Amino acid sequence: MGGVWTALRWLPAGVGPAKPPAPLRARPPDAASGRGRPGRLRRCHVSDAAAGAASGLHLGDAEPRPELRRQQKLAAALVLEAVNGRSAEERKMRPADPPVLPAPQKADANPENFPGVLPQKPKRHFRRRPPNLQIRAPGKDSEDRRQDDTQRRDEAVGDARREENTQRTVVSWRGAVIEPQPGTELPSRKAEAPHKPSSQAPRIQNQAASPNERQRAVIDAFRHAWAGYRKFAWGHDELKPVSRSFSEWFGLGLTLIDALDTMWILGLRKEFEEARKWVSKKLRFQKDVDVNLFESTIRILGGLLSAYHLSGDDLFLKKAEDFGNRLMPAFQTPSKIPYSDVNIGTGAAHPPRWTSDSTVAEVTSIQLEFRELSRLTGSRKFQEAAEEVTRRVHSLSGKKDGLVPMFINTHSGLFTHMGVFTLGARADSYYEYLLKQWIQGGKKETQLVEDYLEAIEGIKRHLLRRSEPRKLTFVGELAHGRFSAKMDHLVCFLPGTLALGAHHGLPADHMELARALMDTCYQMNRQMETGLSPEIVHFNLYPQSDQKDVQVKPADRHNLLRPETVESLFYLYRLTGDPKYQDWGWQILQSFNAYARVPSGGYSSISNVQDPLNPQPRDKMESFFLGETLKYLYLLFSDDPDLLSLDAYVFNTEAHPLPIWVPPRGA
Secondary structure (H helix, E strand, O other): OOOOEEOOOOOOOOOOOOOOOOOOEEOOOOOOOOOOOOOOOOOOOOOOOOOOOOOOOOOOOOOOOHHHHHHHHHHHHHHHHHHHOOOHHHHHHOOOOOOOOOOOOOOOOOHHHOOOOOOOOOOOOOOOOOOOEOOOOOOHHHHHHHHHHHHHHHHOOOOOOOOOOOOOOEEOOOOOEEOOOOOOOOOOOOOOOOOOOOOOOOOEOOOOOOOOHHHHHHHHHHHHHHHHHHHHOOOOOEEEOOOOEEEOOOOOOHHHHHOHHHHHHHOOHHHHHHHHHHHHHHOOOOOOOEEEHHHHHHHHHHHHHHHHHHHOOHHHHHHHHHHHHHHHHHHOOOOOOOOOEEEOOOOOEEOOOOOOEEEHHHHOOOHHHHHHHHHHHOOOHHHHHHHHHHHHHHHOOOOEOOEOOOEEEOOOOOEEOOOEEOOOOOOHHHHHHHHHHHHHOOOOOHHHHHHHHHHHHHHHHHOEEEOOOOOOEEEOEEEOOEEEOEEEHHHHHHHHHHHHHHHOOOOOHHHHHHHHHHHHHHHHHHOOOOOOOOOEEEEOOOOOOOOOOEEOOHHHOOEOOOOHHHHHHHHHHHHHOOOHHHHHHHHHHHHHHHHOEOOOOOEOOEOOOOOOOOOOEOOOEOHHHHHHHHHHHHHHOOOOOOOOOOOOEEEOOOOOEEEOOOOOOOO
16 A cells, blocks of 8 residues: 555564664655544553563564654655645545635634634625535434334333432542432423524535435434433433433533534434523523533533534524633643633632642643634634643653653643553543644644654554454553553544544555554454443453453443444545445444343443343443444444535544634635
């Protein structure tokens, strides 16, 4: 496979110490080179240094060499030159970068003072509109039939184990206890006039076309999940489907906001309008409650911005701006590295109760949303605060060939807990957002992509290994020079990110690695008795006839309905056209239906993916199941490349699509 450069090889030829990497050398651009936590941070996984520590399988020197760094910088420059200076003939062979959404500006905004955004002159008496989307609404007959089936299933449920009066206090992952507010109203059963979309709403094309069979199955799954949320958790954060109750994390209708754009994409207009009414009438941010900056940014701010872009409804932008303003006190620290938590009612921000550190992924995975909020409102403060974090993290010492530690101190601004490197919890989306910010900004911010390219080489050099006996390529962890063959399911975001980068002109061997890691993530599901991946796996490094590649410890056997595998399947299918990725996603959806679907409504995370007879429901449906998992499955099963085109949109780490910025015509 050709590429715009020849990089370090990403995998040793066999088991054993690898040779030092060969010097980088440039190659001519090749048109074939391209065609890229949500609960991500709920656990801090310390590397299991004992597993594979003595394997001696490091891909290169333990410490980066100055000449290697210079070669990596040169290679990155060559890549960027090739990406930005392709020949006319190459451009014909690659997807064009289409003109996308011009930046709306407030009347009093001065775009000339706005970093990274080009000035525009809006026409008089004309309102900017989000781009048209090719979205197909479900057929009415199948829709009515699914509603009848859901009602019959609900009426047939009477299990004694589903207790109605469970305790409704939830302890968040930060340890903060939030009590549910009594008196939250269920949606009205009275018929109401449909909301009239604003003049910004795009026309929906191909309304008469129906979703295909697999997409209809996703719509059915969403309706079933939504029915449980509507009946038992309306207006609350998360559904507890087994006990037919709810839990609160922030008390802001988290599942409802996370699911807004999914409903729009799936064509569920009735459900969308009902949810929109709740946002209009009930969503109030003036309340004395702490929110996690990262989780609330990617779910709430990202969800509102995406709903605005897809529907054109100004309500969502106004709510997003209000919420963004309430998050800003988190950035008021001595180092400009934000605190992890902020009270959106009082403005008091603070680190977690147990440390003065923030998580690196937390502070570096909010930029897409804050940058877009600035672009839409004309207020520079959101983008400036978020990009200052990026600049400071870029300049820090303590990295290892582009890999970053998991923690950063909000007072000193320095990395802490040095020497531990992972692509799992607390670090994963740092790498994702380097690439996606570069794409969002029209591929102009070269420092972002240089950091990303360096990090990918660091992954290849230090974290990649092959398992036995199937020789699956996987990403392990490194703790103080000791390798652990441990891989979180969260790491399965990486195949999709690598593929997205290759699509946008980065080295072709990124797509090669994406395919290999995608096979591994599929096997993490396939080798389990339920067909669902556990939260964490350990890979077997030594040939043993009676051992599988994927091994699971008892504490790690749970599945939280996470999206990362189907997220990457979507990217791989969209960018390669290989139908096996659709088939793999279909198997996973069937497993969710077999082992996680609760008859009375909703889906539950499970405790044991290795026991199909008793998977042990955990009585929790994370908001990202509706916001990400089902959305990516629906897009995976679509054969329309213009449905949220990857040349027009970039997805945040909660699967909320945001437009790619491009210069205005004539610029």
